[in-house]
Amino acid sequence: MTAIIRAESVWKIYGQGSPREVNAVKDVSIDIAQGEVTALGGPSGSGKTTILSLLGLLTKPTKGSVYLEERELSSLSEVYRTKVRRERIGFIFQAQYLIPQLTSVENVALPKLCTDMSRDDAENLAKERLTALGMENRLDFRVAELSGGEQQRVSIARSLMNSPDILIADEPSSSIDEALTKDLLATLRGMSEENGLTVIVASHDPTVLNWSDRIYHMQDGSLVE
Amino acid sequence: MGLRKHSNLVSYALGNVLKYRTRSLAIVTALILSTFLLGSAEFIREGVMTDLNASADEGPDLIVQKLWGGRQAPVPLEWKENLSAIHGVRLATPRVWGYIDVGGGGLLTVMGVNASEYGTIVGTTGTEIMEEGRFLNDTDRYRMVVGEGILDIMRASFAGVSVGIGSALSLIAQNGSLIEFEIIGVFSSNSRIYSNDLILTDLDSARQVLGLEGASCTDYALWAEYGEDLNSVAFRIDTQIADARVLTRDALSDAMLVTYGNRAGVVALLWVVLLMTVILLSFTVSTSGSDEARREVGLLKALGYDTVDVLEIRMFESLTLGMLGASLGVSSAIVFDFILGAPILSGYLLGWSFLLLNGGLPLAISAPTIFTLYVVAIVPLLVATVVPAWRNAITEPDVVLRGV
Ligand SMILES: Nc1ncnc2c1ncn2[C@@H]1O[C@H](COP(=O)(O)OP(=O)(O)O)[C@@H](O)[C@H]1O
Ligand SMILES: [Mg+2]
Numbered sequence: 001m002t003a004i005i006r007a008e009s010v011w012k013i014y015g016q017g018s019p020r021e022v023n024a025v026k027d028v029s030i031d032i033a034q035g036e037v038t039a040l041g042g043p044s045g046s047g048k049t050t051i052l053s054l055l056g057l058l059t060k061p062t063k064g065s066v067y068l069e070e071r072e073l074s075s076l077s078e079v080y081r082t083k084v085r086r087e088r089i090g091f092i093f094q095a096q097y098l099i100p101q102l103t104s105v106e107n108v109a110l111p112k113l114c115t116d117m118s119r120d121d122a123e124n125l126a127k128e129r130l131t132a133l134g135m136e137n138r139l140d141f142r143v144a145e146l147s148g149g150e151q152q153r154v155s156i157a158r159s160l161m162n163s164p165d166i167l168i169a170d171e172p173s174s175s176i177d178e179a180l181t182k183d184l185l186a187t188l189r190g191m192s193e194e195n196g197l198t199v200i201v202a203s204h205d206p207t208v209l210n211w212s213d214r215i216y217h218m219q220d221g222s223l224v225e
Numbered sequence: 226m227g228l229r230k231h232s233n234l235v236s237y238a239l240g241n242v243l244k245y246r247t248r249s250l251a252i253v254t255a256l257i258l259s260t261f262l263l264g265s266a267e268f269i270r271e272g273v274m275t276d277l278n279a280s281a282d283e284g285p286d287l288i289v290q291k292l293w294g295g296r297q298a299p300v301p302l303e304w305k306e307n308l309s310a311i312h313g314v315r316l317a318t319p320r321v322w323g324y325i326d327v328g329g330g331g332l333l334t335v336m337g338v339n340a341s342e343y344g345t346i347v348g349t350t351g352t353e354i355m356e357e358g359r360f361l362n363d364t365d366r367y368r369m370v371v372g373e374g375i376l377d378i379m380r381a382s383f384a385g386v387s388v389g390i391g392s393a394l395s396l397i398a399q400n401g402s403l404i405e406f407e408i409i410g411v412f413s414s415n416s417r418i419y420s421n422d423l424i425l426t427d428l429d430s431a432r433q434v435l436g437l438e439g440a441s442c443t444d445y446a447l448w449a450e451y452g453e454d455l456n457s458v459a460f461r462i463d464t465q466i467a468d469a470r471v472l473t474r475d476a477l478s479d480a481m482l483v484t485y486g487n488r489a490g491v492v493a494l495l496w497v498v499l500l501m502t503v504i505l506l507s508f509t510v511s512t513s514g515s516d517e518a519r520r521e522v523g524l525l526k527a528l529g530y531d532t533v534d535v536l537e538i539r540m541f542e543s544l545t546l547g548m549l550g551a552s553l554g555v556s557s558a559i560v561f562d563f564i565l566g567a568p569i570l571s572g573y574l575l576g577w578s579f580l581l582l583n584g585g586l587p588l589a590i591s592a593p594t595i596f597t598l599y600v601v602a603i604v605p606l607l608v609a610t611v612v613p614a615w616r617n618a619i620t621e622p623d624v625v626l627r628g629v
Contacts, residue, residue: 049627058527059623078619079531086529095627097524101244111528113233122233162529 010064042218090159238541260554337431358410374421399436547603
């Protein structure tokens with residue numbers, strides 16, 4: 001397999017040196033295969049979210065290295081890492097992080113406002129993304145007025161705005177029911193197969209885990225077999 | 226390059242201003258109040274300063290009084306020779322002056338001068354005798370030259386009666402008798418205080434009105450030789466005439482400003498308190514204090530916004546709120562001062578000296594003042610919002626993946 005992202009002996013220690021020091025991730029090495037769906041399983045608190053933060057360049061490892069296509073990224077400047085996030089990575093956050101006062105379209109267009117795409121073009125693209133997810137009747141609703149499943153789809157549409165080659169999803173099924181979860185998985189699978197999208201998903205939901213190409217289990221900050 | 230992005234960020238920022246309506250309204254309201262307060266006090270201060278400078282320009286270089294037992298006493302006319310003999314003194318001329326009550330709480334200054342001596346000075350300065358009238362001459366008795374503003378006030382209070390050159394005006398003397406004066410001249414002045422306040426007449430008539438003894442005067446007005454240093458002339462007078470108290474032009478303005486200065490301090494304090502409210506408000510509700518705003522920054526960063534993009538957004542938000550608040554504050558201060566005449570505030574700021582301003586408040590407005598008002602409204606707001614945003618923006622955005 002070709003690894004698109006690779007973590008090598010990464011550690012993440014929160015509050016290092018303080019009495020509340022936490023070894024959230026301990027000496028983890030992991031390869032994420034290009035174009036596959038990789039799942040991270042494990043109980044709550046085992047370090048799944050932390051691994052996603054490291055692979056998604058949202059935080060730097062305390063020790064160890066993260067490679068994107070063989071390029072070591074954890075030592076690079078924040079500006080460069082931000083550019084990689086902007087251009088290549090899509091995120092579906094566990095708590096979704098939609099801005100409740102904005103409409104679906106405005107939320108989805110957000111990642112493109114910090115680029116040279118005009119606002120109109122960004123909103124048109126956002127409409128396309130939302131329509132592809134069956135949200136064409138909710139375009140101008142404020143997200144506070146949407147159901148949980150609809151919010152989830154807005155969140156997915158936003159993660160696809162920059163046409164990422166890597167999609168990172170944290171507990172994507174936590175706020176939706178079984179049927180919607182299956183819908184979501186089918187969507188992600190479709191994109192993986194059509195566009196060679198690499199998906200990394202953290203979940204303790206067996207439905208999600210069983211559907212993936214490859215599963216890693218975490219326990220207490222380490223990978224277990 | 227990058228122009229579209231900036232316009233996107235600006236429109237996002239403007240959207241935020243509307244999105245957080247309560248917060249925006251609170252900040253703008255507080256800014257309006259603080260700018261209004263500072264602005265209306267500042268226009269009065271600038272007006273008073275301009276007026277004082279103008280009156281100092283028109284007034285004498287030095288004033289010499291006599292101190293007797295620590296109090297100001299009438300100055301004997303014999304001082305004239307001694308004063309004129311002092312090196313650097315061009316002219317020393319006696320003045321007899323005081324305030325007279327003209328009813329309704331109004332006071333006017335009556336000043337008796339030596340017509341020929343004073344006449345050489347008037348006209349060379351900002352004070353000018355207007356056409357058709359004339360200045361006093363040595364033989365005039367019970368004649369007066371008044372400021373333009375006084376005529377305006379008289380016209381306003383005796384509607385229908387024509388007042389001008391040749392009109393009679395009666396003053397109540399110290400001993401209760403009524404003395405009729407004829408107006409023979411009108412002067413215009415750059416100083417509103419002068420123009421609305423001053424009646425010039427001859428020395429004897431002034432003595433009679435104010436009840437002063439024959440061979441004395443209230444003080445001496447001195448003009449120095451050109452190029453003389455006023456302080457050294459003042460020093461020579463002080464050392465050569467034992468009972469003399471010498472006031473220089475600067476000391477005079479300072480004394481007039483003391484009352485104003487003390488009151489203005491309180492206004493400044495009030496303003497600081499208000500501005501602190503703005504800062505605290507914007508600090509807590511907009512950027513650092515609120516989790517909502519912090520999460521927004523984390524989200525934007527995670528989605529690929531650079532730190533400077535986030536700062537640009539916050540900056541435009543603050544600029545919009547600041548410009549809006551400052552503009553409305555400045556406008557309401559202009560309306561309050563220039564149209565409504567600054568009720569309450571003017572009386573408070575100017576205290577007793579306000580009573581002397583018969584023609585109303587001296588007000589002035591200038592580009593630097595307006596600029597300052599904007600700066601003091603906007604800069605603290607910018608600092609209070611951009612600095613915390615910057616601190617949030619440089620922290621790692623992984624908080625967004627955590628559900629807190
Ligand atoms: N910012 C932080 N500061 C301190 N401890 C943290 C922080 N973030 C996460 N942790 C701790 O790290 C451990 C792993 O957390 P996380 O990666 O969220 O696990 P999971 O996603 O598997 O539930 C937990 O014990 C959590 O309390
Ligand atoms: Mg988690």
